[in-house]
Amino acid sequence: MEIQHLRVFREVAQELSFTQAARNLYCAQSTVTGQIKSLEQALGAELFHRRGRLPIELTEAGARLQPRAEQILHAVESAVREVRTSTDGGRRTGVPAAVRARREPLSLAGAIPSPSRARD
Numbered sequence: 001m002e003i004q005h006l007r008v009f010r011e012v013a014q015e016l017s018f019t020q021a022a023r024n025l026y027c028a029q030s031t032v033t034g035q036i037k038s039l040e041q042a043l044g045a046e047l048f049h050r051r052g053r054l055p056i057e058l059t060e061a062g063a064r065l066q067p068r069a070e071q072i073l074h075a076v077e078s079a080v081r082e083v084r085t086s087t088d089g090g091r092r093t094g095v096p097a098a099v100r101a102r103r104e105p106l107s108l109a110g111a112i113p114s115p116s117r118a119r120d
Contacts, residue, residue, distance in 0.1 A: 003076055005039040006069045008032055009047065013066050016055055 011021040012032060022029040040047050047062035058066065 001039060001042045003073070005035050005042070006073055008035040009039055009062075009065065010069050010073060012036060012048065012056075013058060013062065013069075016057060018056070 008021065008025065011024055012018055015021045015024065018029050018032050018036070022032045025032065036047065043061070043065070045061035046059050047065060048056045049059055050056055
């Protein structure tokens with residue numbers, strides 16, 4: 001199960017429409033359908049009653065998953081916000097030095113010996 005599958009599930013469950021969920025998520029309806037099928041397969045349960053042109057509705061399993069998916073997504077989104085806003089001396093914590101080095105301007109002051117020092 002992937003976080004993206006839960007995001008798609010949340011949107012479909014809210015809209016009760018694969019088409020509208022796809023519009024809201026700026027993706028193709030087939031992408032939404034595929035992700036819901038993957039989630040259903042991972043869980044071993046059907047999450048929506050699909051009845052042709054009639055509106056879809058949550059199955060019992062889908063109704064049970066919905067509040068849990070909301071909790072999980074809220075926790076993930078909260079963690080992301082917390083990490084992004086945590087700072088240490090004006091720098092984000094947890095950013096590897098190699099990544100920071102690519103973001104910082106290159107300073108060569110003192111890195112290259114002066115010609116007089118090179119002869120010593």
